[in-house]
Amino acid sequence: MPTLILRLDVTGRPLDWISRRAAALMYVRGQVAWEAGEQTFRMFGGTARITGLRSYLDINSIIAGRGTALLGSWAESTPALTNNGLFSRDNYLCMYCGGRFPATMLTRDHVLPRSRGGGDDWENVVTACKPCNARKDNLTIKEAETFGIRLLAVPYRPNLAEGLILQNRNILADQMEFLSMRGSGKRKRLD
Ligand SMILES: [Zn+2]
Numbered sequence: 001m002p003t004l005i006l007r008l009d010v011t012g013r014p015l016d017w018i019s020r021r022a023a024a025l026m027y028v029r030g031q032v033a034w035e036a037g038e039q040t041f042r043m044f045g046g047t048a049r050i051t052g053l054r055s056y057l058d059i060n061s062i063i064a065g066r067g068t069a070l071l072g073s074w075a076e077s078t079p080a081l082t083n084n085g086l087f088s089r090d091n092y093l094c095m096y097c098g099g100r101f102p103a104t105m106l107t108r109d110h111v112l113p114r115s116r117g118g119g120d121d122w123e124n125v126v127t128a129c130k131p132c133n134a135r136k137d138n139l140t141i142k143e144a145e146t147f148g149i150r151l152l153a154v155p156y157r158p159n160l161a162e163g164l165i166l167q168n169r170n171i172l173a174d175q176m177e178f179l180s181m182r183g184s185g186k187r188k189r190l191d
Contacts (some may be wrong), residue, residue: 001170002049006178008036008064014182015065015163017168023059037061040172061172079163081122083108088166095152096136101129111155113138122157 004017007026010033018026024043026032037060045055079085087106094101095109096171109128112118115138126135136144158166161182165171171179 001149001168003041003061003170004168005059005108006037006062006164006175008062010064010066012064012096014179017164020059024064026056026063026065027059031065032060033064033066035060035063036178037063038173039172044182054080061174062178073184078122078157079160079166081120081125084171085158085163085166087127089122089156089158089162090153091150091155093127094132095126095155096128096131096132098152099129105129105145107133109133109136111151112140118141126151126155128152 003020005020005023005099007015007018009015020041020043023156039061040058041061043057043059047054047056066173069176083106084103087103090101090107092103094106106124107130109116109132110120111124111126114120118124132149134150135147139147139149144150159182161179164177168175
């Protein structure tokens with residue numbers, strides 16, 4: 001996965017990941033209001049016929065565009081629920097046995113089973129290894145506890161900043177730091 005550029009709106013709210021080429025176009029069109037990253041990527045253009053010099057553009061790892069897209073809706077916007085995003089949110093840990101597994105061994109478990117009316121949304125799904133998912137079957141948490149199966153952490157809905165962290169597997173340190181300050185780390189532990 002190539003390095004992506006984190007795009008913000010003019011007030012500093014993270015919007016999305018864009019390619020370096022898309023970022024270059026923003027520079028060329030004068031749409032970059034300010035930069036916030038610590039790294040730059042040099043992109044080369046054509047060679048000027050008169051000077052023989054090659055043109056280039058330095059693209060910052062975090063750029064703010066002009067304008068405020070998504071005004072008002074940003075705080076409520078939720079990243080799409082995908083298995084990869086879910087496994088990342090739960091750090092590839094089974095939320096029942098606490099074991100760490102590769103993605104191929106993990107499943108999306110519905111805390112309140114779908115057959116019992118549970119929704120397919122961030123607040124009702126956790127990462128579970130295949131054996132734990134099979135053991136929990138279509139039990140509610142209360143019922144599962146009688147079989148010694150306990151939920152280790154409450155599932156939560158990531159905000160957009162957290163969602164951006166979950167989306168990009170090739171995130172740069174400065175981008176991670178920027179988004180982490182925006183995320184709120186709402187995870188509650190159950191003890
Ligand atoms: Zn497990």
